Amino acid sequence: MVFMRFCTLVRCQHRSMSVVSKVTPQVQQPLNYVNGKRKDGSDDESFNLIQPATGDEVREVRSSGKSDIDEAVCKARDAYKSWSQMSGFDRGNVLKEAANIIRKREEELARTEVFDTGKPIWEARYDIRGCADTIDYYGGLAARITGEFLPLSNGSFSYTIREPLGVVGGIGAWNYPFQMAAWKSSPALACGNTFVFKPSPLTPLTAVMLGEIYKEAGLPDGCYNVLQGEAKTGTLLSNHSGIDKMSFTGSVPTGSKIMEMCAKDIKHITLELGGKSPCIIFEDAVIDNAVTGAMLANFLTQGQVCSNGTRVFVHKKILGQFLDKLILRTKKMKIGDPNLEDVTVGATISMEQAEKTLYYVDLAKKEGAQVACGGERVTPSDPTLKGGYYISPCVLTECKDNMTVVKEEVFGSVMSVLSFDTETEVITRANDTEFGLAGGIFTRDLSRAHRVAGALQAGSLYVNNYNVYPVGVPFGGYKKSGIGRENGPETLDYYTQVKSVYFEMGDAEAPF
Numbered sequence: 001m002v003f004m005r006f007c008t009l010v011r012c013q014h015r016s017m018s019v020v021s022k023v024t025p026q027v028q029q030p031l032n033y034v035n036g037k038r039k040d041g042s043d044d045e046s047f048n049l050i051q052p053a054t055g056d057e058v059r060e061v062r063s064s065g066k067s068d069i070d071e072a073v074c075k076a077r078d079a080y081k082s083w084s085q086m087s088g089f090d091r092g093n094v095l096k097e098a099a100n101i102i103r104k105r106e107e108e109l110a111r112t113e114v115f116d117t118g119k120p121i122w123e124a125r126y127d128i129r130g131c132a133d134t135i136d137y138y139g140g141l142a143a144r145i146t147g148e149f150l151p152l153s154n155g156s157f158s159y160t161i162r163e164p165l166g167v168v169g170g171i172g173a174w175n176y177p178f179q180m181a182a183w184k185s186s187p188a189l190a191c192g193n194t195f196v197f198k199p200s201p202l203t204p205l206t207a208v209m210l211g212e213i214y215k216e217a218g219l220p221d222g223c224y225n226v227l228q229g230e231a232k233t234g235t236l237l238s239n240h241s242g243i244d245k246m247s248f249t250g251s252v253p254t255g256s257k258i259m260e261m262c263a264k265d266i267k268h269i270t271l272e273l274g275g276k277s278p279c280i281i282f283e284d285a286v287i288d289n290a291v292t293g294a295m296l297a298n299f300l301t302q303g304q305v306c307s308n309g310t311r312v313f314v315h316k317k318i319l320g321q322f323l324d325k326l327i328l329r330t331k332k333m334k335i336g337d338p339n340l341e342d343v344t345v346g347a348t349i350s351m352e353q354a355e356k357t358l359y360y361v362d363l364a365k366k367e368g369a370q371v372a373c374g375g376e377r378v379t380p381s382d383p384t385l386k387g388g389y390y391i392s393p394c395v396l397t398e399c400k401d402n403m404t405v406v407k408e409e410v411f412g413s414v415m416s417v418l419s420f421d422t423e424t425e426v427i428t429r430a431n432d433t434e435f436g437l438a439g440g441i442f443t444r445d446l447s448r449a450h451r452v453a454g455a456l457q458a459g460s461l462y463v464n465n466y467n468v469y470p471v472g473v474p475f476g477g478y479k480k481s482g483i484g485r486e487n488g489p490e491t492l493d494y495y496t497q498v499k500s501v502y503f504e505m506g507d508a509e510a511p512f
């Protein structure tokens with residue numbers, strides 16, 4: 001369904017002119033956002049911003065050091081005093097207005113996201129639209145953050161109050177930069193918290209734009225702040241005593257370090273981490289739909305999606321048929337300038353990530369897998385793209401469960417196809433991983449779909465589709481894939497704490 005929507009977008013908005021060199025005006029501006037204003041970081045360290053599509057070094061970004069973090073946290077703490085006292089309805093109105101502004105500025109935001117990430121423009125538009133929906137959704141829920149009344153014996157009673165936590169720190173990865181800023185900040189703000197966010201150093205641009213949008217929508221200065229930087233800045237933020245909760249999206253090793261840092265002060269945490277999810281295709285699946293699903297499960301955003309179903313288990317009876325169609329369609333994917341409407345494979349985020357992806361393909365070959373297609377660096381004919389990191393989407397066959405590529409998260413367009421015989425066998429193999437983020441089930445048998453969904457150990461399961469994130473549907477991981485949920489109503493529980501107030505209507509009784 002989602003893919004059909006993508007196709008419609010591609011057809012409606014087709015233009016052939018390359019716009020990759022169009023540098024967004026956001027790039028050269030200061031990239032920290034503190035107390036409602038852009039400013040530069042003041043640390044002695046800095047990092048280079050590189051445009052994935054061209055490989056060009058665009059600018060140097062100064063990192064945020066201790067004094068920048070102290071200032072942002074202090075401003076967020078000041079802003080918390082009044083923001084947390086506003087009614088949920090009033091806070092919600094600010095968020096709803098921000099969603100409206102995002103919808104009006106969709107194209108500019110999407111182009112900036114393409115500049116930062118290298119993902120195709122139609123995907124970036126889809127992401128931005130989804131973020132507007134998420135912010136709108138939490139805007140709507142803000143007035144419904146209420147407590148409960150509990151009648152007790154002899155007229156006594158209790159009531160509960162859901163209170164914000166204070167200042168929330170956020171740290172994001174680079175694959176969905178605007179989405180991470182939106183998915184974390186909007187529920188945090190709806191609940192009455194204030195927010196300090198460190199985006200990935202690879203994608204610093206759109207989180208700052210979100211700050212300006214919030215301000216235009218009426219968010220008081222200091223409620224939403226952005227600090228640029230690398231691991232050092234993230235460590236300072238996670239360790240800061242003025243932060244009450246950390247919400248992190250990224251790899252398992254970094255998530256584990258952040259959890260350790262938070263443990264010291266018993267800070268609340270949400271962790272959205274990596275995955276190695278299964279996508280199971282039963283013998284009664286509609287093959288064309290299963291092929292579409294497997295491609296959605298592997299090739300969006302150049303394969304750099306945490307929930308990707310990279311272990312594609314196909315029933316032996318339909319393996320040949322499935323592979324023929326899959327390989328044909330994968331080979332037709334168009335690689336090139338991510339700003340062009342008909343391109344379906346943009347640039348990998350960085351040279352390092354591209355090399356990592358190619359390393360896994362190489363290792364898979366050495367361990368006995370066959371490359372059915374792709375898995376190579378591609379240099380587009382447009383000379384401006386020569387320095388970009390383009391990789392052809394790869395389908396590996398003859399895969400076995402113990403191969404490195406089948407066990408570890410690649411975070412690139414590499415699909416491992418495995419075959420299976422029985423439902424019991426495939427469930428055991430699908431669950432044989434330390435991760436538990438997502439999974440796909442392709443079948444026409446409703447009973448089987450429910451049975452397998454119940455048996456798979458993962459936070460998000462898709463039946464006859466993959467990688468769809470409608471607003472309101474909670475997203476998060478089992479096992480090492482994380483703690484907490486985003487994008488759903490449950491998320492509000494992770495940004496609030498419950499106070500119980502007991503009222504005695506008689507006299508206190510004691511045996512002393």
Ligand SMILES: NC(=O)C1=CN([C@@H]2O[C@H](COP(=O)(O)OP(=O)(O)OC[C@H]3O[C@@H](n4cnc5c(N)ncnc54)[C@H](O)[C@@H]3O)[C@@H](O)[C@H]2O)C=CC1
Pocket residue numbers: 171172173174175176198199200201229230231232233234235238249250251252253254255257258271272273274275305306307409411437477481482
């Ligand atoms: N479950 C989910 O929702 C998602 C999970 N991911 C996961 O993210 C990973 C890819 O993203 P990367 O940016 O490469 O992950 P990463 O873990 O290297 O970095 C993520 C963020 O943490 C910061 N960071 C790195 N070391 C730090 C430290 N010691 N202390 C504090 N902050 C630190 C980075 O600067 C960046 O902002 C993959 O494993 C992917 O599965 C990505 C997107 C969504």
